Amino acid sequence: MPTPAQEADVAPSPVLTRFGSGNEGYATLVWRRFKRSPMGMIGLILVAMMLVISVFADFFAPMDPKQANLPFAPPDVIAFEDPDGNFSLIPYVYPVGDTGEFDLVTFQPLTGLIKDNPTPTGFFVTGHSYQLLWFIPTNIHFFGSTDGRPIQLLGTDKFGRDILSRGIIGSRISLMIALAVVTITTIVGTLVGITSGYIGGRLDSWVQRFVDFVLAFPQLPLYLALTSLIPVTAPSNVFLTFVIVVMAVLGWAQLSREVRSKTLSLARIEYVRAAIAVGATDSRIITRHILPNVLSHIIVAITLAIPSVVLLESFLGFLGFAVKPPLISWGLMLQDTGTFSVIGSYPWILSPVIFVLITVFAFNALGDGLRDAIDPY
DSSP: OOOOOHHSSOEEEOOOTOOOOOTTTTTHHHHHHHHHHHHHHHHHHHHHHHHHOHHHTTHHHHOOOOOOOSSOOOOEEEEEOOOSSEEEEEEEEEEEEEEEEEEEETOOOEEEEEOOSSSEEEEEEEEEEEETTTEEEEEEEEEEEEEOOOOTTTOOOTTTTHHHHHHHHHHHHHHHHHHHHHHHHEEEEEEEHHEEEHHHHHHHHHHHHHHHHHTTHHHHHHHHHHTTTSTTSSSSHHHHHHHHHHHHTTHHHHHHHHHEEEEEETSSSHHHHHHHHHOOOHHHIIIIIIIHHHHHHHHHHHHHHHHHHHHHHHHHHTTTSSTTTTTTTTHHHGGGGOOOOHHHHOGGGGGGHHHHHHHHHHHHHHHHHHHHHHHHH
């Protein structure tokens, strides 16, 4: 047995736990817990992919979004086989059209794959010209046909324009509106909430009555009333700016109320009172002590607010109050689904709903993962 002197000479071995080293920062702790959330990681990957696709939308769009072809053409089918039926590493696009046969009961013409002259596809092919990042002229596209023939993987609309390309290009406007609105509402709501909760007194009372006034408005009728003030002949940029301002003016109050409630609890904590006792200014206390503790809630609120704005823009665009041509957005594309006869005859017109669903799912999954990762810290 070792003597007590020998035990004292032995240096204690470091204890390795599943929580890692004790000198890790806040961001490292949150990231480690966030990586354990499968849905959060899926949301993060989808959000990153959507942002990349929206920035380089012209590069990922296989067709010119303004090019008109056959109206209401059904979606083409991609198959890894050549016209002879043999397997091919290079996919071919087979259009769906009239097969020349009729149904024996209804005598309606039957549609199917036309395998006579398929369209070969490839990556990094040449197509219509565009400005990459709005200033680099090029005609290279990520995916498309190698012989210049049109491909419509999601079909075409009533004017014969490719729905997939218009959906990719429209992600710029839809996500830009969402990000702009959320940015404005976050800045205004955070400033108003922290100032009102920290100063308190009569200022807090008057500010909260104004917040109650904003929250009391029925938002949907007010959206329709305010957006209808812009004349139809107004430029698209003016109309888009007005829509962003209207959404931001009506959307900051809820975040302000949430930030105020957290500020009221943080203003009574010991380290805030100690900072006041040593003579720290109000701006320093807000920026160095209160804002960092409220920031986790703000980040989660941002990720959960973006899908709400996307849904609102899609709904207003469907009603014709969000974006006007020649701009493209998901809500504007959904205007073609206004009649049941069109949906019943051409169901692929509902394809823009897929873009909205993926966006809402991605940001909600990211927000849930961030909320679970931030809560313990």
